[in-house]
Amino acid sequence: MIAHRMQVHSALVLILFLLLAVNAHAADHEIAAQGQPALEGYSPVSYFEQGQPERGSRNFQSTFQGNLYWFTSAEQKKRFDAAPSAYAPTFPRSCPYNLAQGRLETVDPTSFKIVDGQLLLFHSSPEQDGRQKWEDSIVNTEITEKELLRRAKSNIINLKF
Template sequence: MKTMKTSNPKKWLALALGLLLIGTGSILAQSHSYSTDDSMIALEGYSPVSYIEQGKAQMGKKAFKTTYDGITYYFVNPEQQKQFQSNPKKYQPQYGGWCAYAVSLGGKFRPNPKSFRVVDGKLYLFTVNLEGDFVKAWEKEGKDKHIAQADQNWKSMGKFKTF
């Protein structure tokens, strides 16, 4: 009776590493953690240009989309799409689109895209839940204090650490 060699540890390790790299390729291409679901659509489809230029949340259209840093953004019209393409960093939400108040406290919570503030040309999003409206707390406690703390926290927060 012949005995078969059932495993080759080096072969299995190489296979596992290959699958890991394939599965995380799009994640590794991103510069930081973004608040999106598996669709990788930013702001749940709302136009980042509308927030900054018009001060309102407007749903974008699939016909006018652009992918930047592995994330897809939708726009209301081709003019907005061109504005974003000419300067994407201007229109990206702060802290990867995570709730600004939560980031200032050291956490990452998904925001409601209709709960936002634009401060000094930058977009900040907030969580709204049964316990309260985070944008109101952010403003009441001092938005400048929270922005400074969130900026500091964001530098050291884990790339994919989510609460």
């Protein structure tokens, strides 16, 4: 009787796991079907390999953590797919400087910096340059980049998009 219950329990756990996996996969395909790339279509791999943003192509795309990314080539897509967390931006939708301050601001994918292997994208508008504010904070307040990142990561949990 106990062995039968354990088999039923194991089967239910397996079914639940498979349902979650299918839902996650379906969500990624839904994003891909919408065709709206993160980073305004810039390739996350290019920031690291070229040192600058380059527009990707819808012909080379992948999804990661609910975001659709475009790449400049099949080779870039292959590298991304092998290690997506190494290339994807830490905060794909909000400026890390503003997050560290407890605010949400959209990003400009042409305003970026790589810190400790993490791609950071900053807000840029006539009213505010998030990257410049980030740099000024380090110089003027002697806050380290690691501390700013810690604050941004801490605040992202509490803020909603």
